[in-house]
Amino acid sequence: MIEASELMQKLSLAEQAPETSVLMTDEEKDLARIAKHREWLKNIRHEVPSPAKHYNVGVYIRYYNQTKHGNYIDYHTAQYTDTLALCPNWNFVGFYIDEGAVAPNMESAKEWSRLLQDCMDGKVNLIITQKVSNVSRKDYEIAFVARMLAALDNPVGIYFVSEDIFTLASYYQNDLRDTGFFPDENWKILPDDDSEVKLLSEESQRSE
Numbered sequence: 001m002i003e004a005s006e007l008m009q010k011l012s013l014a015e016q017a018p019e020t021s022v023l024m025t026d027e028e029k030d031l032a033r034i035a036k037h038r039e040w041l042k043n044i045r046h047e048v049p050s051p052a053k054h055y056n057v058g059v060y061i062r063y064y065n066q067t068k069h070g071n072y073i074d075y076h077t078a079q080y081t082d083t084l085a086l087c088p089n090w091n092f093v094g095f096y097i098d099e100g101a102v103a104p105n106m107e108s109a110k111e112w113s114r115l116l117q118d119c120m121d122g123k124v125n126l127i128i129t130q131k132v133s134n135v136s137r138k139d140y141e142i143a144f145v146a147r148m149l150a151a152l153d154n155p156v157g158i159y160f161v162s163e164d165i166f167t168l169a170s171y172y173q174n175d176l177r178d179t180g181f182f183p184d185e186n187w188k189i190l191p192d193d194d195s196e197v198k199l200l201s202e203e204s205q206r207s208e
Contacts, residue, residue: 047169049159051087055126058115059084061097062134073097080128093124106136106145119149119156131162 049055059080063073077095084092096111106112112135118124127149129135135158136142146167149156157168166172 046164047166047171048164049126049128049157049166049168052089055087055090056093056124057084057090057126057128058093058118058124059095060112060115060127060129060134061095062130063097063099090126093118102133102137106141109135116145116149119152122154125154125156127156127158129158129160132160132165 059077061073061076061080063076080095081092084090096115098109098111115124115127119127132139132142135145146158149158150168150173155168157166159166
């Protein structure tokens with residue numbers, strides 16, 4: 001079996017110089033990308049939600065039983081319940097469970113939508129879920145939701161267990177509250193309503 005380091009090297013060559021036609025099977029490419037991602041995870045800082053802090057916790061699960069456990073959902077929820085019991089300052093709000101092998105569009109996931117609403121209503125300020133792909137396979141959707149939740153008056157964080165990523169970690173704060181949405185240069189705020197009406201009136205007169 002090819003070593004992970006060799007696979008990553010082949011993938012890097014294939015990405016940098018496609019014309020060299022480095023031969024890799026789809027399976028090798030997938031394994032190489034996973035190995036590359038794991039190496040990246042080792043090199044970033046990690047910060048988990050503090051057990052000392054008071055959180056209202058909602059656990060999100062995407063349920064699809066393909067394991068040896070006939071009562072997989074009971075087994076899975078028991079794991080979370082046992083872990084949360086070790087954090088007496090955390091108030092467990094409940095489980096939010098959607099079914100399906102892969103995440104649909106967020107708006108189609110009823111329990112995820114209910115969880116977001118509970119966050120907006122101040123009932124939950126920490127979401128725990130197993131992995132990013134439970135929620136969405138679109139990275140920009142995850143980034144948008146993480147920023148939206150972090151910007152609430154009572155900020156809400158998401159902790160992805162498998163990736164060991166906590167969206168309210170100190171080193172994410174600048175990114176989550178980034179104000180650089182608009183161009184830095186040659187951009188001005190639109191006028192107030194009265195001025196805007198005047199401008200529209202002037203434009204209308206010019207077009208007549």
